[in-house]
Amino acid sequence: MNQVLPPNNIDAENALLGAIMIDGDLIGDVLEIVPGQKCFFNVKNGQIFTTYCELYKLNTPIDFLSVATRYKSLFGAEDDNIEKMLIDLINEVPTSVNWATYAKLVSEFHLRRTMLAAASTAASIIYDTNIPLIEVISRVQNGIMSAVDGNEVRIQARSMKDLVGEHIDFIQSVSDRSLVVPTGFSQIDRSGVVYPSDFIILAARPGMGKTQIALLMAKHAAKHGRKVAFFSREMSGQQLLHRLVQTETGISVEDIRGKRIPEDKKNIWMECLGRLSEYPLTVSDVAGMSVATVRNVCRRLHATEGLDLVVIDYLQLLNPERATGNTNTDVSAISKALKDLARELDVPVIALAQLSRAVESRQNKRPLLSDLRDSGSIEQDADVVFFIYRDDYYNKEFSDQPEIVEVINEKKRHGGILPTMFYRFNKVTGTYTEQQMTSTKL
Numbered sequence: 001m002n003q004v005l006p007p008n009n010i011d012a013e014n015a016l017l018g019a020i021m022i023d024g025d026l027i028g029d030v031l032e033i034v035p036g037q038k039c040f041f042n043v044k045n046g047q048i049f050t051t052y053c054e055l056y057k058l059n060t061p062i063d064f065l066s067v068a069t070r071y072k073s074l075f076g077a078e079d080d081n082i083e084k085m086l087i088d089l090i091n092e093v094p095t096s097v098n099w100a101t102y103a104k105l106v107s108e109f110h111l112r113r114t115m116l117a118a119a120s121t122a123a124s125i126i127y128d129t130n131i132p133l134i135e136v137i138s139r140v141q142n143g144i145m146s147a148v149d150g151n152e153v154r155i156q157a158r159s160m161k162d163l164v165g166e167h168i169d170f171i172q173s174v175s176d177r178s179l180v181v182p183t184g185f186s187q188i189d190r191s192g193v194v195y196p197s198d199f200i201i202l203a204a205r206p207g208m209g210k211t212q213i214a215l216l217m218a219k220h221a222a223k224h225g226r227k228v229a230f231f232s233r234e235m236s237g238q239q240l241l242h243r244l245v246q247t248e249t250g251i252s253v254e255d256i257r258g259k260r261i262p263e264d265k266k267n268i269w270m271e272c273l274g275r276l277s278e279y280p281l282t283v284s285d286v287a288g289m290s291v292a293t294v295r296n297v298c299r300r301l302h303a304t305e306g307l308d309l310v311v312i313d314y315l316q317l318l319n320p321e322r323a324t325g326n327t328n329t330d331v332s333a334i335s336k337a338l339k340d341l342a343r344e345l346d347v348p349v350i351a352l353a354q355l356s357r358a359v360e361s362r363q364n365k366r367p368l369l370s371d372l373r374d375s376g377s378i379e380q381d382a383d384v385v386f387f388i389y390r391d392d393y394y395n396k397e398f399s400d401q402p403e404i405v406e407v408i409n410e411k412k413r414h415g416g417i418l419p420t421m422f423y424r425f426n427k428v429t430g431t432y433t434e435q436q437m438t439s440t441k442l
Contacts, residue, residue: 007112008041012105017048018092019099024062026099027052033103039110044085047075064090118143138292138321141299181309181348184220185213185407186434187421193384193412194221194309196346199339201315203353203372204388205360209405210352211235211313212243212430213388217350218311219244222279226308229282229301231294233317237283241276246430248272253430280305290319291337302345310345312338314352315378332377339381353378355387365394369410385411390425403427404435 016034020026036053040046051071055062060070064086071082093102122140125131131139181194194200194217204210211234222228232240242256249272251265261269284297294312301307312318320330321337335351342349355371367387372378379385387408391401403425409418423432 006041006116007109009105009109010042010045012102012109013040013042013045014089014092016099016102016106017045017052018089019096019102020052020062021064021067021086021090022093023096023099024052024055026096027056027062030099030103031056033100034106034110039106041109041113047071048085048089050074115144134290134292134296135321137296141296181221181226182224183217185217185421185423185432187418188407191415191418193418194348194350195414196348197343198348198383198413199342199381200348200350200384200386201353201372201378201382202350202386202388203355203367205355205367205393207393208388208390209425210388213405213407213432214311214313214350214352215240215243216247216430216432218281218309219247219279221309222281225280227280227282227301227306228309228311229284229298229307230311230313231284231289231297232313233285233287233289234313235285237285240283240285243430244276245269245272248276250429252428288319289317290321291334292321294318295337295341298341298345298347302347307345307347310341310347310349312349312351314354316354335378335381365389366406366408367410379411382411383413384409405432 016030020030031053034049037046037050040049048067048071051067051074052062054074055066055070060066064083067086068082122143125136125139125143128136179196180189180192182189183194188194202210202214211232215230218228218230230240242253245251245256246253249265249268251261251269255261282297282301284293286293294310298307298310315334315338316331318334320333322333324330324333338349338351353372355367359365359367359371366389369379369385372385387410389406389408390404391406392403405423405425407421407423409420412418422435424435425432
């Protein structure tokens with residue numbers, strides 16, 4: 001039986017090594033594409049390339065004599081006829097001009113072999129029925145992604161000229177199309193907070209309205225053509241839809257749940273459903289949702305449909321990828337995973353978070369960063385932290401701010417902290433209206 005060999009291109013390997021023998025100064029450029037011996041399928045070719053690299057480190061010219069001598073000292077291969085091998089490599093190509101093409105081929109076939117090995121490992125994981133399915137999906141995806149990431153050649157140092165060029169491209173791209181995701185909360189939008197790759201925390205005690213605010217942000221972004229993924233362990237997809245219909249029509253959630261659509265609003269109700277059905281807003285309400293679920297769904301959406309915003313309700317309700325039994329450790333792992341997701345997909349991730357009961361014991365119950373529940377790493381990982389506070393929640397009869405919601409910015413990694421924002425909550429429509437007020441924060 002003929003043995004099927006892993007993907008390889010020996011001709012490209014030989015041509016690349018021959019090009020370097022012709023022009024030894026190429027080795028520095030080649031290393032940016034082919035980082036080492038592991039990229040070569042042929043063992044002898046890998047050893048010759050290692051010899052080149054050793055001479056390069058020693059600042060020794062790469063020529064016939066120095067390569068042959070160094071090869072023998074490294075690999076003790078006097079009987080390998082290294083001289084003939086080098087002559088054959090030089091005769092492999094007439095010129096070194098196409099070295100980059102050869103290097104890319106060598107790198108590509110190495111990546112194929114690495115992915116094949118990852119796929120083999122993935123197969124053994126898939127066959128292991130003792131591993132939960134969601135963990136199987138996560139480990140298989142991570143294995144393939146790691147194989148790809150580990151073979152990407154990254155330039156570790158860039159000149160100021162390169163950085164200036166990137167900066168100009170960045171500014172021009174912002175001018176051509178806004179990267180900031182619109183939320184409908186004008187002060188937040190003006191500040192440019194919901195920005196690609198940023199991890200944003202929206203935290204509050206229960207009952208402050210964080211889900212409603214996050215849902216309105218998601219709807220507004222989708223209304224403006226941004227592709228949004230909303231993950232909820234607090235509410236089902238239908239419950240979220242009920243709230244969206246209320247914000248569009250003014251029909252109460254109670255009437256919607258009771259199937260009592262007023263006759264005079266049935267037309268606007270149908271029109272509303274037609275509009276909402278066209279919004280690029282995906283809702284995931286899977287029971288037992290884990291951070292692996294979130295990552296897998298987001299990667300799929302990003303690859304197939306595009307993705308501009310991720311909203312999670314809420315962070316502490318997600319299951320960790322590998323539970324430790326220690327709440328702080330698990331929440332820290334979830335927080336870090338969401339931060340990594342924002343950077344990997346280059347999309348903003350808004351995660352709702354629960355605050356600890358410590359706020360209840362203070363006279364001034366406006367939240368502090370130290371109130372983030374279960375893990376200080378949430379504060380550390382977040383690029384932006386907003387708190388939601390309602391004075392009438394604690395002072396129902398005596399509050400001088402009925403129906404006023406304060407959105408307090410306690411952290412903003414890029415730029416100055418925003419002043420407290422005030423919104424009036426309309427219980428009938430479930431919407432918020434900006435108010436001009438002075439903060440009473442002590």
